[in-house]
Amino acid sequence: MRRNIIIILTFVGGLYYFLEFVLPGETGISKLIVEIGKVTLAIGACAFLLGVINLLRLHGTRVVLRRSGWHNSAALIVALFVMLIVHLVRYYSHAAEGDAVWRIYNLLWDNMRVPLDSTIFSLLAFYIVSAAYRSFRIKSGEAAVMMAAAVVVMLGQIPTGQEVTLWLKGYENDPGLWWLSRIRVDTIREWLMQYWNGAAQRGIIFGAAIGGLAMSLRIWLSLERGSFFDRQ
Amino acid sequence: MNGEAPSRMAWYDRLQKIDPRIIYLVVFVLVSIPFFVPIPVKMEVSPVVKKLYDKVEQIAEDNKRKKGPEKFVLLAMDWSPSVKAENQPQTAAMIEHLFRRGVRFAIMSHLLPEGPMMAERIAEHIAKKYNKRYGVDWVNFGFRQMRFADYMAFVRDMYAIISKDYRGTPIRDVPMMKNIRGLRDFALVFDVTGSGAYADWVYYAQPEAHFDIGVGVTAIIGPSIRPLIDAGQVVGMMEGLSGAAQYEQLLNIRGQASRGMGSQNLAHLWVIVALILGNIGYIASRRREKKLKKELK
Amino acid sequence: MPAPTELEKKERMSAEKLVFLIIAVLVVVYIAGDCILYSLRQGFDGFWERLGVGIGAICTIGIYSFLYRENPIYRFLEHILVGLSVGYGTGVVWTEVIQPQWLDRMFGAEGQPANYLWLLVLIPGIMWYFQLSRRHVWISRFVIMFFMGTGAGGAFRGTFQFFFSERGQVIQTFKPILTESAGSLHFTWLNFSNLVFIVVVLCVLSYFFFTFRHETNPVLRGSSRLGRYFLMVCFGTIFGTTIQGRMSLFIDRLVFLYHDWLGISG
Numbered sequence: 001m002r003r004n005i006i007i008i009l010t011f012v013g014g015l016y017y018f019l020e021f022v023l024p025g026e027t028g029i030s031k032l033i034v035e036i037g038k039v040t041l042a043i044g045a046c047a048f049l050l051g052v053i054n055l056l057r058l059h060g061t062r063v064v065l066r067r068s069g070w071h072n073s074a075a076l077i078v079a080l081f082v083m084l085i086v087h088l089v090r091y092y093s094h095a096a097e098g099d100a101v102w103r104i105y106n107l108l109w110d111n112m113r114v115p116l117d118s119t120i121f122s123l124l125a126f127y128i129v130s131a132a133y134r135s136f137r138i139k140s141g142e143a144a145v146m147m148a149a150a151v152v153v154m155l156g157q158i159p160t161g162q163e164v165t166l167w168l169k170g171y172e173n174d175p176g177l178w179w180l181s182r183i184r185v186d187t188i189r190e191w192l193m194q195y196w197n198g199a200a201q202r203g204i205i206f207g208a209a210i211g212g213l214a215m216s217l218r219i220w221l222s223l224e225r226g227s228f229f230d231r232q
Numbered sequence: 233m234n235g236e237a238p239s240r241m242a243w244y245d246r247l248q249k250i251d252p253r254i255i256y257l258v259v260f261v262l263v264s265i266p267f268f269v270p271i272p273v274k275m276e277v278s279p280v281v282k283k284l285y286d287k288v289e290q291i292a293e294d295n296k297r298k299k300g301p302e303k304f305v306l307l308a309m310d311w312s313p314s315v316k317a318e319n320q321p322q323t324a325a326m327i328e329h330l331f332r333r334g335v336r337f338a339i340m341s342h343l344l345p346e347g348p349m350m351a352e353r354i355a356e357h358i359a360k361k362y363n364k365r366y367g368v369d370w371v372n373f374g375f376r377q378m379r380f381a382d383y384m385a386f387v388r389d390m391y392a393i394i395s396k397d398y399r400g401t402p403i404r405d406v407p408m409m410k411n412i413r414g415l416r417d418f419a420l421v422f423d424v425t426g427s428g429a430y431a432d433w434v435y436y437a438q439p440e441a442h443f444d445i446g447v448g449v450t451a452i453i454g455p456s457i458r459p460l461i462d463a464g465q466v467v468g469m470m471e472g473l474s475g476a477a478q479y480e481q482l483l484n485i486r487g488q489a490s491r492g493m494g495s496q497n498l499a500h501l502w503v504i505v506a507l508i509l510g511n512i513g514y515i516a517s518r519r520r521e522k523k524l525k526k527e528l529k
Numbered sequence: 530m531p532a533p534t535e536l537e538k539k540e541r542m543s544a545e546k547l548v549f550l551i552i553a554v555l556v557v558v559y560i561a562g563d564c565i566l567y568s569l570r571q572g573f574d575g576f577w578e579r580l581g582v583g584i585g586a587i588c589t590i591g592i593y594s595f596l597y598r599e600n601p602i603y604r605f606l607e608h609i610l611v612g613l614s615v616g617y618g619t620g621v622v623w624t625e626v627i628q629p630q631w632l633d634r635m636f637g638a639e640g641q642p643a644n645y646l647w648l649l650v651l652i653p654g655i656m657w658y659f660q661l662s663r664r665h666v667w668i669s670r671f672v673i674m675f676f677m678g679t680g681a682g683g684a685f686r687g688t689f690q691f692f693f694s695e696r697g698q699v700i701q702t703f704k705p706i707l708t709e710s711a712g713s714l715h716f717t718w719l720n721f722s723n724l725v726f727i728v729v730v731l732c733v734l735s736y737f738f739f740t741f742r743h744e745t746n747p748v749l750r751g752s753s754r755l756g757r758y759f760l761m762v763c764f765g766t767i768f769g770t771t772i773q774g775r776m777s778l779f780i781d782r783l784v785f786l787y788h789d790w791l792g793i794s795g
Contacts, residue, residue: 013678037385046654079612087620125779149765198458200763203733317781345621451774
């Protein structure tokens with residue numbers, strides 16, 4: 001019974017948008033799209049506390065039971081509520097710039113959240129150099145092609161690399177030697193990116209889209225297997 | 233030390249096993265040098281950046297010559313602090329261009345709440361230079377979390393989803409909005425993102441509202457935008473920091489992106505050197521192995 | 530080289546701790562001095578601004594300490610980041626979506642009449658939270674699957690518009706490989722590039738074509754092998770641009786440290 005209700009809900013959910021796409025505008029089915037959109041927006045937003053509850057369960061347990069690293073979990077919970085409360089107070093009190101709550105908000109946002117977020121991601125700069133050095137080896141023809149493409153792209157996107165072959169730009173309008181201007185590093189890079197990489201990416205997109213469409217059809221018609229779709 | 237001879241690694245093995253912390257240190261030093269020894273950079277502007285620039289110029293010219301109703305630009309700020317390094321200079325360059333040419337714009341995000349806030353800071357900062365006023369020259373819709381269904385509603389009727397601006401003012405009370413009936417009044421959507429947010433604009437919005445789409449993306453995503461540029465679905469792109477630096481060059485300004493390209497220069501050269509060193513060691517060790525195998529036979 | 534003894538390890542750890550401590554003290558003393566200096570120059574505003582920048586510097590340096598070794602400071606800051614991010618995200622969804630798009634519509638606000646039908650949204654809205662209960666998790670599947678259904682239905686529209694519209698991917702793959710000019714056909718550089726484009730697309734597609742066996746079909750075998758090489762070019766370009774992307778992140782942090790915090794660069 002439950003499974004049948006789920007199958008019906010899934011089908012109905014997708015049916016409206018499918019019909020809205022395939023049926024002509026005169027049927028009037030498109031008129032509902034705005035109202036349905038407003039309602040689904042509100043329903044979707046209601047899930048906003050799920051992540052918070054999960055985090056509080058995990059880290060709250062750690063704090064209460066004083067497990068290893070509980071002070072980090074306590075810091076997480078404190079940071080969560082401080083940020084949330086300051087945000088809400090700032091919004092509802094219509095705080096102006098310079099007010100105490102605005103200052104605290106900027107401290108949390110500009111001076112903690114932004115530096116922490118940016119710095120954690122910037123660690124990747126070191127890791128990619130180290131990983132490239134340790135593992136990027138020319139073990140086969142394919143690896144050699146990949147490395148050649150990588151080096152050309154890297155040289156073509158930096159001023160020094162472009163500078164090396166910039167002098168060839170002068171031959172652009174030469175009737176006999178115009179082709180020399182095409183072997184500038186930045187031109188080759190652009191050509192590789194647009195015609196080789198672009199084409200390969202398109203091939204990948206086609207494959208992924210067909211797979212995605214097949215998957216969408218399976219979900220819509222409830223043909224899919226898995227924890228959401230099977231009986232409990 | 234204890235009377236034992238220390239084992240020695242061959243030079244080609246040492247070349248493949250440089251301590252990672254030395255690699256990190258060299259990265260740190262090379263990237264730091266241009267901060268103290270400025271390296272002037274001039275870049276060749278790539279065609280995809282030029283197309284984006286030309287599109288904004290075209291909108292500005294059409295508005296100036298009053299070719300039809302005024303057209304606006306929508307800045308979709310789908311980025312967060314983690315990609316600020318690339319997306320912030322792109323946003324700043326585009327806002328500078330729009331203010332300079334008097335093209336009015338709206339800011340919003342349907343994916344990430346931080347983007348509109350950071351873009352607002354940039355807009356307020358640059359607005360002082362051009363004497364622009366919020367509500368008249370630009371508006372910020374803020375963050376409107378949208379999934380597919382809500383997105384379709386937004387595309388069909390913008391005001392159904394946007395009821396207030398970023399500051400809580402009812403949207404119909406913002407002076408600039410009097411000239412905006414819907415998404416079709418935007419000639420260009422410039423999506424700045426570090427993820428696949430542009431896909432929603434291309435898949436769902438563009439076929440309905442028929443605007444052009446430009447993107448400012450992190451360099452990592454740049455290659456995946458190329459098929460869209462080829463098809464004309466995306467009119468132009470700022471790809472990473474170099475894309476923003478090229479755009480700044482077109483605007484004749486030396487902004488954050490241009491200043492960062494000196495460091496990019498040295499860092500890239502170090503990566504190429506590291507790749508070469510590692511592979512020299514690898515090739516030499518393979519040759520040595522083959523030679524030993526031959527001798528054993 | 531012999532492995533370090535327990536004593537050597539302990540000495541090394543205490544030396545590391547000493548270095549960490551010295552760096553931490555230097556940073557804190559610098560920040561304190563900076564705040565005091567600016568408070569003398571610009572009053573409380575100056576003090577507050579420099580305190581903020583100092584806290585940002587501590588966050589940055591604390592995270593970078595991970596490059597040397599994982600340590601408690603990094604772990605602590607990582608947890609703070611998660612807390613701030615989740616707190617911010619939750620707050621924004623409330624103020625930007627729930628308040629204006631639901632509560633204001635339900636209770637009426639700024640000229641909008643109240644419409645208590647919006648209360649019905651609470652029923653599917655609460656269903657999301659049954660994911661937290663093992664016994665009643667099936668209730669949450671109603672709303673989850675409804676949304677998955679809408680996404681699946683929308684995928685048809687998205688896919689067909691993306692591929693088959695006027696500017697679609699499929700249509701734009703058919704590029705001209707000859708140019709007509711002055712009554713005759715020419716093969717220009719652009720035509721060559723277009724030909725390369727079409728060949729690469731077909732070869733890459735054939736690489737992912739698993740319906741027929743590649744081993745028995747020489748055409749498919751050849752084209753899929755070429756497709757592999759073309760994919761390597763693609764991955765190489767992605768690698769090249771990834772280097773730029775990652776370096777940009779680090780450059781931005783150095784701008785903050787050198788320019789905003791230490792004020793030692795232009």
